[in-house]
Amino acid sequence: MAELRIHQEKVTPQNAAELIKLCPFAAISYENGKLDISSACKLCRMCVRKGPAGVVELVEEKAPEGVDKSSWKGITVYADATLTPEGTVKIHPVSFELLGKAKELAKVTGHEVYALLITPKGAEACAKELLEYGADKVYAYEDPMFTFFSNTTFAKAFEDFIEKVRPSSVLVGATNIGRSLAPRVAAHFRTGLTADCTSLEMKENTDLVQIRPAFGGNIMAQIITTNTRPQFATVRYKIFQQLPKESIENLSEAQLAEKIKVMKVDPAWEDKRIHVTNIEGLPPIKDISEAERIVAVGRGLKSPDDLQMARALADKLGAHLACSRALVETGWLDASHQIGLSGKTVKPKLIITLGISGAVQFAAGMKTSDCIIAVNTDPNAPIFDIAHYCLVGDLYEVADELMHLLDSLEEA
Ligand SMILES: Cc1cc2nc3c(=O)[nH]c(=O)nc-3n(C[C@H](O)[C@H](O)[C@H](O)COP(=O)(O)OP(=O)(O)OC[C@H]3O[C@@H](n4cnc5c(N)ncnc54)[C@H](O)[C@@H]3O)c2cc1C
Incomplete structure (x- = not known):
């Protein structure tokens, strides 16, 4: 660990201007005769190496001696x-x-x-x-x-x-x-x-x-x-x-x-500065981490209206609807639906992915699922490397077929 120490007694308006110009991260400011370094500083040390001598010093924190x-x-x-x-x-x-x-x-x-x-x-x-x-x-x-x-x-x-x-x-x-x-x-x-x-x-x-x-x-x-x-x-x-x-x-x-x-x-x-005056419960939300079945959709979906089709399939299967980050970024679904490294980790008994490529960041959040069925038009999509059942085809056709199949099973 290291930190920058400013020797204010050596700061002049001239060398302050020089330092401000030098800093590539615009982290240095000079106000009321005082030089300041903000959190934008990336410790690149330019001000120490190229700046006016002795104004800014790099102080290295001594590494801990070791522990018993x-x-x-x-x-x-x-x-x-x-x-x-x-x-x-x-x-x-x-x-x-x-x-x-x-x-x-x-x-x-x-x-x-x-x-x-x-x-x-x-x-x-x-x-x-x-x-x-x-x-x-x-x-x-x-x-x-x-x-x-x-x-x-x-x-x-x-x-x-x-x-x-x-x-x-x-x-x-x-x-x-x-x-x-x-x-x-x-x-x-x-x-x-x-x-x-x-x-x-x-x-x-x-x-x-x-x-x-x-x-x-x-x-x-x-x-x-x-x-x-x-x-x-x-x-x-x-x-x-x-x-x-x-x-x-x-x-x-x-x-x-x-x-x-x-x-x-x-x-x-007890931190007496905090007083809880009222607690209001949030409406219960479906947590995809807890789900036993999931239908997950990705950028293969063409329009936000098509979420209706995915939701209907999820409902029919008694599954939660989830998605890749791509759909959170478009604003079609909120972040509570996102599977992956920066989303949630899921481990359902069954997950059907529709139009998801299977990027490492997505796979990290679902690859230990018991049964993965992946639908993708691209036979080389990485999702197929971790799927147990790989369906190369159009997600709309597969989802439609699946709905018909589930309907006929219900009728039988
Ligand atoms: C630090 C970091 C963290 C990240 N965290 C996450 C995360 O938590 N979760 C996450 O999901 N991503 C995350 N990402 C993003 C990730 O890298 C991918 O960009 C993202 O997962 C891609 O989403 P996608 O598979 O839906 O889209 P794409 O990669 O664009 O894939 C769409 C797929 O749909 C297929 N397709 C297209 N049309 C059809 C059709 N009609 N029928 C069937 N298939 C079709 C295509 O062949 C393609 O494979 C992260 C990235 C970074 C850098």
Whole structure:
């Protein structure tokens, strides 16, 4: 890490004008005798190398010395618990999927798998559920201050947990809450976070290999946090498999007490600057990540009116309608319908793609679907490389045939 330091005492109107002219990103300004560098700066260092001597200095931050990895143990999964409108606490299923993956990773290091639970109520029931899905221990923070999600309040509990338990790795579901909380906590500990990992591996030295697409999905980057702990990764829903639920009925009270650690909550953690005055539920939206059947449309569709045909086919199949980014960009469907790297990951039992080429960024979000039927006029379309059934043909003809077939099945 490096930053630019301005030596204001050396700034004159003349050298300020020189620096402003030099900066290719228009990041330098001069006002009221003060030189400023904005966030447009790309640290190209032109002002340091070519600018007036000594006015702008590049200060390199010393790399961390390294960390005693043996003093950080365990893989933690953040249990994404929220209060439902019915007043019960629900854990997002991505947390169970991450527990399944953590179990697999823990085999390499022999570490335990922990779940971190921050909840307004119902900690015991939630903790038991987390044990059933593979946690070895649950650390539970329960207090009404966690009724509504507040990044600052939740982060305090999260930080307390990390200071006390010192886990080596922390896995967080890439939900709205997870995406907000994980970077804040990672920044607090000045450690690394890799967002939206699509695969995770563990090294024997406890380095977590965080794998995710980079450069627009054209390469898979392997990212390692070598000098700091803990190492944070966020993972989207439906990337990993949850383990089957295991009964914990045979655990004695004493064993349960050993496994469920009730953590002390400090009243000072509550961020009193935020007052929630009213909560209004959004109308329920169909989440394509949850869908068992999907009809997905792409740029092969000729007009927005033709969405009606795709929607009718989806309805007939009891499927969700989804799309490639191309149709979101045209404004024909909103972003909640988009499958892919910058959309949602889906893993339905059946997906029919109509007029979608199968670019890597689209495929990244659906290639683990159980059955993929692709329709495309181009026999060389990349979608056919991952489809189980490949139909080379016009999507309108195929959709029409399919509708007739489904109608005749209904009549029979
Ligand atoms: C950083 C980044 C992130 C991205 N994220 C995503 C993402 O999350 N999701 C996503 O989808 N894309 C994403 N993209 C865009 C992606 O690269 C593709 O541009 C996009 O997926 C193309 O959509 P498409 O397949 O609908 O369109 P096209 O690639 O234009 O394909 C249309 C297909 O329809 C076929 N066709 C045409 N007419 C017919 C017909 N009558 N019947 C049958 N087939 C027909 C054509 O042969 C063609 O294969 C991303 C790109 C970048 C750079």
